Amino acid sequence: MTSVICPYCFDRAPAARLPYRCLMTATGVRGGQPCNPERDDVWAEFMGPSVPPALRMRGPVFAAPRSLGGLRGGGSRAACPGCGVSTPVRVCRRCHSDFPSDYCDQDSRIIALVGAKASGKSTYVAVLVNELRNRVGRAYxxxxxxxxxDTQRRDRELAEDLYDRLRLPEATRPAAMGFNDPLLYRLSLPRRRRLGDGSRHTALVFFDAAGEDLGSAEAMDRYTHYLRAADGIILLVDPLQLGSVRDRLPPGEGPPLPAVETPPAQIAADLAAQLRAHGRGGSRGRVTTPMAVAVTKTDMLRPMLGPHSPLLRNAPHHGGTLDGGDRLAVHEEMRALMEDWDSGALRRQLERDFAELSFFGLSALGSPPPAQAPADAPKSGPQPLRVEDPLLWLLGRRGLVPVSKPGKPTAKGVGA
Known part of the structure; x- marks a missing residue:
């Protein structure tokens, strides 16, 4: 039986048992009268006190009808028992949030984005989505x-701000100001079989926490359900938060350095503690959730890189395959850099706490924002480097993209 993870409260339920919500349209067969809206206190309580009374009135929620065998039906539509109108809208049984129409039709992968306030999570997601639709999408x-x-609106706003207006996206609001909806995307990849090629669809759920919510273990507890349900975590580390990196940067170049926020090592420690406390710790004391540690703003690190550093170019992706050798080269270079930052404290923290770990380096913009306008993107627009690497590694761990092993040929015979 297919199970569905709610992308809002992260409750897991069999798809066949998900309730429906009435559309309240006047085309029913039982007298032609639409259902009246009802108070949905379950949904309103989940959304928080900012929901005005008028918005609490929503279409009635009803249980999935039973089939002839007595089991709950798993169809894509069901007739409302009140008005007889067929509805495709499924809702979460725990929080009553509406699911997108096709969300329940494919597997879902929840990707947790974690990082301090200045790590650039919103900019990263906007650029990642654009790359998946263009350069990376073509490769795979x-x-x-x-x-x-909701995601379609926010997706459009992010793209217009960053690519049309060259403005960096606004920071994620803290949980104390209301619930942050996740971004939901359907990723479609080719599926090759002996009896004919097809497509494999996966729902990607991106949920990020505001930097203010990562300042302590108590604040991070708000995201316990999200972290526990995650198939993988992308931890964005701003190197400009590390004193040893700030001290090595050429003075007077680029935009002003950001204010120092919660130390990355503290965020990693709190994250591991939350996951262990909720069943994601292994027998050897390390968290089992795959962790992609992505050091951002690598354009600022160029004085520390050699001329042949893999961080200076995008991954090859020959034949729609994740190059394992290239990924390993990036991992080793980032690990060596982190060993030299603050005496390697963050590197040791991560390796002691997480069993499946890989280091990445990326730049969402390709160059720093203008010094006189730090809220703007570079005038040339985003020229990203390696923003896709962490996500593709996590998807590769789940068998969703092909991965070549180090030293093995890729699909086009190019050595990894």
């Missing part, structure tokens, strides 16, 4: 589509 013959009206 993949497509990416926003799911649901």
């Amino acid at each position: 013959d993949a497509s990416l589509a926003a799911m649901g009206s």
